[in-house]
Amino acid sequence: MTTLNILKIGGNVLADTAQLSQALNLFAQYPGPAILVHGGGRRASEILSALGHTPKMINGRRITDEAALEVVTMVYAGSLNKQLVAGLQARSCNAIGLSGADGNLIRAHKRIVKDIDYGYAGDIDEIDAAGFQALLEAGFRPVCCAITHDKQGQLLNTNADTIAASIAVALADRYQVVLNYCFEKTGVLLDAEQDDSVIPKIDSSYYQELKAQGVVHSGMLPKLDNAFGALGQGVSSVRVGNLSSLKDGSATQLTR
């Protein structure tokens, strides 16, 4: 099967010109089909504030009221997505920017209210794997922002890590999927204070050990649980690192 690289980048990369350029270079250099997934929280919060709204977050997740939804749609699907696409086109990478509404590629539902009302937050129902494959085979490289829809006309704000993992899983029986998570650190570290303590490879049983030892905790836990979940559903491998370690192959590799 053909290898498909999926690269997820976050708001910190997008906010920094040098890092953004590195990320575009990394993505443009994948030899085969590839999909870029991006978040972009910071600029949305700035615009919201400038428009006189107060960004509301609970546990690092945005509460998406109507004003916030307009702004995240403007910033994620508009300015950030098109900036990425134009930057990739300048690198002769045939990027096509997409939200989940485009081509009905990612259908979601408005998150059910339990303790917290997240507003227009979307939980994914279905990825159109055939639609993504059609675009990839037509020579396009999808650049997906963190906006989905419910196919009833409602746009929804959806976590970009989850979008990346869901696309990876949905395409796992069509491609050998490598999911690349870009974050601040060079990889999963044995010692959080030591940037050179990257663990090269972690399989599920070693992951259980690391969790038991408390090496993996707090912010890394949902990310890695998510990644091992994707591996359990057919994704070939997951790489976790920053732009340079993902590029030179020294990022942590997660396997089943």
Add this chain to the structure above:
Amino acid sequence: MTTLNILKIGGNVLADTAQLSQALNLFAQYPGPAILVHGGGRRASEILSALGHTPKMINGRRITDEAALEVVTMVYAGSLNKQLVAGLQARSCNAIGLSGADGNLIRAHKRIVKDIDYGYAGDIDEIDAAGFQALLEAGFRPVCCAITHDKQGQLLNTNADTIAASIAVALADRYQVVLNYCFEKTGVLLDAEQDDSVIPKIDSSYYQELKAQGVVHSGMLPKLDNAFGALGQGVSSVRVGNLSSLKDGSATQLTR
């Protein structure tokens, strides 16, 4: 040849919920391949003002400085485009939202400064007709906003009427193209004060007469010159009217 409908809608339609819904119904009902092109000036000006900038216009054309470019990209390619796409998907119309940067579909250059510096305004160099055809044949309905790029990484603000006409011309040897311009009036009127004085059909020689008689003047002149230009370059017919006259076929039809 298969008929391709191209519908251009402007900012006034987008700003009105009832009209927007009518426009989506009209577009969703075209039987064959179709492309929607939209402007959207008003909301961009509101957001610019809210962010503390002064929208600058000369002769009805926006002066696109850096702040204005970010805002038009956010509003046109982001909130408006995705709202249209989500609304069409709710009508089971497989819309895919695009700027000219996406798939490198519309390449432009920054307008050369003569008397007026329009800033990041783009004049179109090339439409990728094969790219549009590939998307149409894959079953997608492109929804194009008025943003293009120069393939060097720069996004550009481009007139939506011109984008619609340029796409129509570029696709004229692949499809029988019908270009539908939606504006406020029911059609080209013999008497501007009389909504029921729509001229049903205008060919090039009749158009010259109407111009000589002063029936067509001011705002209508560039629109119709543009339309007859497209007809001269292979477009089959151009229809000019509002949502209801375009729907029931009573809009003015322009032919060679």
